[in-house]
Amino acid sequence: LCGDSLYNTYSYVTVNDNFMTFTLTTNPSPQIGTFDAIITNFHQLEDPNDACLNGWWRCGNDRCVDPSTKCNTFDNCGDNTDETYEKCKPTMYFYENCGQEIHVYDAVHLKLKRSGSSLIPNTVCDNIVVSHSKSSGVGAPAQVYAHFRSINLQQKVSGNCTAARLDVFDGLRNKKRISESEGLCGTSLQTVDYTTDQDNFMPIEFTTDGSNQVGSFEITLTNFHTGECLAGEFLCTNGRCVDSTVQCDGYQNCGDNSDNVSDLCSVIAGLAAGAIVAIVLSAIFFVIFLPIFIIVVMGRRRRNRYSGI
Incomplete structure (x- = not known):
């Protein structure tokens, strides 16, 4: 890596273990230069259904990073999901x-x-x-x-x-x-x-x-x-x-x-409100009406059983 990368960024990830080595080499000529790197510790979830350990924060690419790196204006996840x-x-x-x-x-x-x-x-x-x-x-x-x-x-x-x-x-x-x-x-x-x-x-x-x-x-x-x-x-x-x-x-x-x-925002708000209403109605159904339905069905089965004796 060399040259001017004002308009490009480079990302590298370790695969074999938790070590990454940086080597800077220069020739004998007088010169000036700088570079800036953000180094982040993370672990990768193998199963999308798994959760991050030790309270770490889950990125959109299923990496887990320390929650203190979230919203610090740097891309620590590798997909910017910690900075949305x-x-x-x-x-x-x-x-x-x-x-x-x-x-x-x-x-x-x-x-x-x-x-x-x-x-x-x-x-x-x-x-x-x-x-x-x-x-x-x-x-x-x-x-x-x-x-x-x-x-x-x-x-x-x-x-x-x-x-x-x-x-x-x-x-x-x-x-x-x-x-x-x-x-x-x-x-x-x-x-x-x-x-x-x-x-x-x-x-x-x-x-x-x-x-x-x-x-x-x-x-x-x-x-x-x-x-x-x-x-x-x-x-x-x-x-x-x-x-x-x-x-x-x-x-x-x-x-x-x-x-x-x-108009656009009203639609978005309406969709959000509709989703909330749907969730509430579903909860009411499962809490109130589903038990009543089960009781009625069980009662009919018992009546049918006794009438057949």
Whole structure:
């Protein structure tokens, strides 16, 4: 393995035993380089009917992993089932991820900080959003859609954001600004949206000056791709494919709000309610009517037996 793998990931699994050896070899020439690997301990269930031991969590591919690795934004299962929006509904915090990557497998809610509204003065904090779509290697590549649900920062001064500003970029290798050159700040009553075009990387940078100030913002980040939707994906009206688990969650994931259309969501809610009603009625039948039915049948059999004597 060598070269630049910004757009590809590699996965390896031991088969013979619980040992995996890594060897790094270099020639005598001066050079620089880095790599990053997520190493996960797991055991494989041989029978799909078996359960994971010691309280471990079961992945969609029947691997068992430590439950502490679930919803940590890393693919520990090997099929991303430990990071699905349906299980995690993650909320992440910008200040807690300065200089880090935020991995989005379906959708993530990103807020500036966990509590309070005081901003850290004289700081530059950047998060790199990385989208992981199911279509990787099949059809159109993954992209990032950022929907700014709210922004509450200091207003512009002389047409520029000076006290606090957000800057959004498209791509990592050929970084291109997609937000306004004067920065994003102020109090926005209108929603603001940005989408990557180059690849599945969206760097977001937040900068403050030395003044004491308060502020907040909230972003919904969604991975999507265009082209043919795959199993487990929802086709938006604008042609984007998003994970089906983000439907009807009240957040803007498609970019045209077609994932929250009232008629569609009413049908889904109706199906869920119908399933609950069916379960309740079945339970009532088995608890109340089935014993009565058995008693009646047994009574008839006894009468028939006595009448034949």
